[in-house]
Amino acid sequence: MRMPRRRYQIGALLGITGLAVAIVTANAVADPTKTDGQAQADAIRDAAKSTGTVVVVDDGESVKHYGSGTTTFGKDDVPDADDQFRVASNTKMFVSTVLLQLAEEDKLDLDAPIGDYLPGLVKGEGIDETKITVRHLLQHTSGLADNLTADVIADPRLQWNPPTPEDMVKLGLRHGSKSEPGAKFSYSNTGYTILGILIEKLTGQRVGEAIDERIVKPLDLKETSYAYAGDKEMKGPHFRGYLGVPPALFEVSGHEPGIWAAAGALVSSGSDLTTFLDALLNGDLLTDPSLEQMKESFPDAHYGLGLQEAELPCGAAWGHTGHVIGYVSYSFTTGDGRSIFIGVNTSSTGLTNPAEEMSKALTSALCGEDTPPSDSVTKMISDDLDEAASQAEAVSDKKSKIYDKN
Template sequence: MNTKRRIVPGLAAMAAFGIATTIVAPACPATAADGDGDAQAGALRQAAQSTGSIITVRNDGSATTYASGSTSSGANDEPTDADKFRVASNTKMYVSTIVLQLVEEGEVDLDESIGTYLPGVVVGDGIDENVITVRNLLQHTSGIADYATPDVVFNPQYQWVPPKPADLIRLGTRRGSQSKPGTAMAYSNTGYVILGELIEKITGQRIGDVIDERIVNPLGLEETMYAYAGEKAIPGPHFSGYIGVPPLLFETSGHEPGLFGSAGALLSSGSDMTVFVDALVGGDLLTEESLAEMETTFKDTGYGLGLFQLKTSCGVAWGHNGHVPGYLSYAIADGDGRSMFAAVNTSPTVADPSQQFADTIDSAMCGSESTGKATLPKAARVEFRRYAER
């Protein structure tokens, strides 16, 4: 049974869509899993200066949700674990899961070149489609630049004429090779747009339909859906997204989802995300061998194939984060029945809530065992001020 708690509203606002360095949580955090979840949700909202925050903790199938503030500026509602949220790069876990399922079915080889499957799609100065592998794209070691720079994400022309996946790929590959494939990790949303094209080519279906067929429907997810280019409105109860500092907030709820594509266009909720990440890390969606591939990290980055590893007070956990303008979240699971989703609906432009997110994750995953020593890898920290500084 889902239970729900709430505390009094307060602050609001902050922004990004990337990654960066290691963070360690300070000692003595409030413990979401032990009854201090209300305080944790309030601390997270204030750290992010957001209008609202939500923490959903699922343990052996039973979920508890804590919330602070409201789903939109000036509202007096109570955020719930059914409210839709742009989960951004958490979408990558869905995409990587499907790619690994196709590997299991013999349709894709992780170490085959992307040129074998999508000839002529991945081209650019120094970029060799016959050298870059599917594994490189999943692990951000392809050497292909990230298309999602602020000048692209906030280009007004794309709000009028949504970019197609081919446009996003060209925006990333036009900068040429950044490194030799397989030698360095550099987070690239371009790679996951390419993987979306791979999935569509192999299955003959649109990416959203594949996600529904292989993940959403089997798991009974009720609020999870893929937003295609042009589908700016978020249907049903949802969080509004913002950039800014209260009281000066710019709403981003209707930002063009075509800019995110298969790298980050998914809509979901606290309830659905905790079910999904628990099923993934718990081995319900992939074979043991495939999950082991996903959890094999590149050097010291902590990043596997669409999953990052983090060390909590009570052991190792896996998951991802997500950040598009106005929406910042983390979805984490330990593979042993506990999962969590934490989110705020304002992009950081001044404050940096990364420390508080680390506290929140550690306390949600460890409960009374939490000592505030969760460590997130380089691949799990958002460049919070990336947009504000450009």
């Protein structure tokens, strides 16, 4: 297995303070062939009204990071590429990779019904476990409803009594079937929670242990770990997550990770995710046939097997978007050594949408400085931010009930 690169060229960071919180800006000399990454990080943070933003760019020769603001409200902690972050649905890339590895080992048939492996788990009105395949779950074409609705995420009972993955599956299956398996794309975190249970069944390990053994340790991802139910504290230097806009912020770093389960419970960093994407797309984790399956998008959905496709002016990029309460992140690569991670540690309740600034940063990092972003990438990010805002608003309305007993 080819070992990934870890090369950093850190920009000079200059801090200034204002209001009641230390808001840090930074100046760095970017690669002359690229847009000024520091200016982009500052623009994203300003547009998002965020406490902190980090942009990590791997141009194939070196890794640069640009921190803007602070990781912690009230402190002068400039965001770093190695700061831990709740990376939300970026978790799905890791889950899919593990399952495709198991398929390569003949321990799993992607086109077999989930009922063959987990009989009796996937049931409900109009749901047939003999028709929903593992591939359907990986590609969000199972017809199962999403379990991470705003009311579930804002349910204080799930904070006081951390749910099991099986609990979270039941919350999705209660809605019955939305469509016939394979008929249409409909994003379902329920499906990935089921896939996490499947990994545990096939490996005899907890899902985080399987990810650790198969991905984290081989790639030396030092900041990446899986947060189980009840694991509300990140272990190393990390971004704290917030609701609102400075200075009116409410910390939500300890929102119960058991809610996300295998759909989004991973903790990682910008440096680790760019390393992971570089390794994945260069064939260090999967064979070429498996990687091609992973990249094969469902028609009009731009989504493969745990991998999103971004249509850039210079061609396709692959990765994932992610949001959980207090955290928004984007990780994409072109597969030729260029990759980017963008992290913002504030969930606005619909007051801001920095999609245009994020799209510019993503496009310039992957295509070059003078390349304008495509409308499809801007829309992809905007839609994701709108969904994040709706969830944040639901949590904001109930935050005293959710956090008072934590």
